[in-house]
Amino acid sequence: MIGYQAENHLFTLHTRSSSYQFMVDPSGYLLHTYYGPRVGGGSFAYRLRQADRGFSPNPNSEGHTRTFSLDTQPQEYPSSGVGDFRIPVLEVENADGSRAADLRYQSHVIRPGKYALPGLPAFFAKEEDAQTLEITLEDPVTGLRAVLYYGVIESRDMITRAVRIENAGDKPVALTRVMSLCLDLHQGDLDLITFDGRHTGERHPHRRRLAPGIQMVSSTRGATSHQHNNFIMFCAPDAGETHGWCLGAALVYSGNFEAAVERTQFDTARMTLGISPWQFRFTLAPGETFTAPEAVMIFSREGFSGMTHQFHRAIRDNLCRGEWAHRRRPVLLNTWEAAYFDFDSEKLLEIARCAAETGVELLVMDDGWFGTRNDDRGGLGDWFVNEQKLPGGLAPLVHAVNELGLDFGLWIEPEMVSEDSRLFAEHPNWALRIPGRPATRGRSQLVLDFSRTEVWQYVYAQIKKVLSSANITYVKWDMNRSLTDVLSAALPAERQGEVYHRFVLGVYAMLEQFRKDFPHILLEGCCGGGGRFDCGMLYYTPQIWASDNTDAMDRLLIQYGTSFCYPVSVVGSHVSAVPNEQTGRVTGLDTRAAVAMAGTFGYELDPRSLSVAERQQMRLEIDRFRHLYDLIQYGDYDRLTDPFAPGPFTAWQQTAPDGSAALVTVVTGMARSNDAFATVYPRNLLPDALYSVNGADAVRGDVLMYGGIPLPHVGGDYRAMQFELTRQG
Known part of the structure; x- marks a missing residue:
């Protein structure tokens, strides 16, 4: 699941259907190369391009070469004060008052199993079902270290991220911004979906195209908040429930958070996710550490539903703990x-x-x-x-x-x-x-x-x-x-x-x-x-x-x-x-x-x-x-309609993983006189299997999916119908 090619310092993380890749460049910077559908092998480092960009400064390690700038390169864990002017992941205040941190690769280790975080929640997995990559970065001037954690839960298509900051120097340092996740995407023409609202109206999805500049949702309330959730999505402009690529990212944390995305000057996108820097300042004496909460990502090229199914399985099986995780809950x-x-x-x-x-x-x-x-x-x-x-x-x-x-x-x-x-x-x-x-x-x-x-x-x-x-x-x-x-x-x-x-x-x-x-x-x-x-x-x-x-x-x-x-x-x-x-x-x-x-x-x-x-x-x-x-x-849960869009009804479906049964629920809106006939279209049935609908004669799965289930005229406002589909034979 996690591979390392020593000859070109390349890390590749594979899940069941996605791949994530980055490399260590000659100066010790971690540069992101790819996150998308699973690939069989090979390096995406050819996508890293350099040019002399005005007002994009160059690290001292490059000498007088002007074509390499942190301001233009996709990075795994960028810090502020050393030439990258996009959203930073790490901001510090050093003992001398300076606010720079320059993190370079020192070492790494790959081990079986999924890391845990002391005092913090995190997804878990059996040792044989996950792998962990730990990468140590260090600032050669101050001795500040960042240990980056990457977890791969292959069957869930999940990649997890966390970071531990260590003060290995001899002077105190104050952390003023510590994000858990940075993802530099190579394109900026994307849609961002956030889940927003208010008390008694939570988690309404809002989808908008990325525009130049920074878009952000956050909470400064001491809790995740009714106003914004710390789960967000990116997707292709044409992506929908059953088609197109999308990725979801969630912070495993219950306090102030910030999810920010910047569409940059060169039409790329940077997303950061972590603890809100608002009123945050954490001092580390020499030898002390700070652990940031976990962030998780799932990529899907099968639309929103593919991502949703994997998040649901991971939360049920790899996050909820104890006897009530799978025990039947009482009414x-x-x-x-x-x-x-x-x-x-x-x-x-x-x-x-x-x-x-x-x-x-x-x-x-x-x-x-x-x-x-x-x-x-x-x-x-x-x-x-x-x-x-x-x-x-x-x-x-x-x-x-x-x-x-x-x-x-x-x-x-x-x-x-x-x-x-x-x-x-x-x-x-x-x-x-x-x-x-x-x-x-x-x-x-x-x-x-x-x-x-x-x-x-x-x-x-x-x-x-x-x-x-x-x-x-x-x-x-x-x-x-x-x-x-x-x-x-x-x-x-x-x-x-x-x-x-x-x-x-x-x-x-x-x-x-x-x-x-x-x-x-x-x-x-x-x-x-x-x-x-x-x-x-x-x-x-x-x-x-x-x-x-x-x-x-x-x-x-x-x-x-x-x-x-x-x-x-x-x-x-x-x-x-x-x-x-x-x-x-x-x-x-x-x-x-x-x-x-x-x-x-x-x-x-x-x-x-x-x-x-x-x-x-x-x-x-x-x-x-x-x-x-x-x-x-x-x-498996499928959204069959969007209740925010005009339509005569709202519908959703739950399907047994083996396709043996499904439940389609329909709730109508306000009644209309002489209204048109309505039909609901199930998904993810076995095409050649026969299904009985509420005990009626069996119908092939593909017929139900493409022909739909006709809805009866029930009369009145806000009426509910449930259709139980049971596989025959």
């Missing part, structure tokens, strides 16, 4: 919209009894069970049971719920604190605050300084005691505000630029401890819905609440964008009450269920308010989801 009912803060044991048991009758398997008690938490202005940080609501603590309630045949879960928000809490009264300096400035609040709460080990360990000890007191099988970990007033009382002034990153490391440390102590608990991530939906969190939480917006028609848009990178099995999606809390829209229970089945599936309503017929329908939906579980959760 849950969350009590938030049923009770909000107003509940006690008896009300919860009433809800549980009704839920049990419908086939729900897990009752989740949301916000309001701890401290003096009766609204969103107090109690956060006091992780002990409110026995006025729950007499005797959790154990009696959980036992009673278990007796009804349901598991029990609860909601926590460990990173936050209310000013009206015991924790804040005892430790006011544990919150992120700037002395002398009034606090900035979000949802009436402050952020705890998880960059301090003693803070997250104190919070974790409280939560651990609660989780150990009863049979808890599920936890929803929430985060309901962005970071502001970012100053840690534990760090000196010159090191405050480290707080954002150290905060993320603290969150990861607590999550890892949680996993070790409670491996049997299903942990779901949440950040006001989809504000921290990224590969970093999925290393610890095998599912994430996709959005606080549960309106079925809005979810079509959110889940469409989410699907480009993230598989159905990690997308928290529920059926909620109507009129919908966010939009006021009314949709049928069957439509809400069909949309939620493109996720982990559950309910966010009060079953006591449903009619007998609705409860019966709810049971049928749950039974159907169980019947289709493996196909929905682990089938």
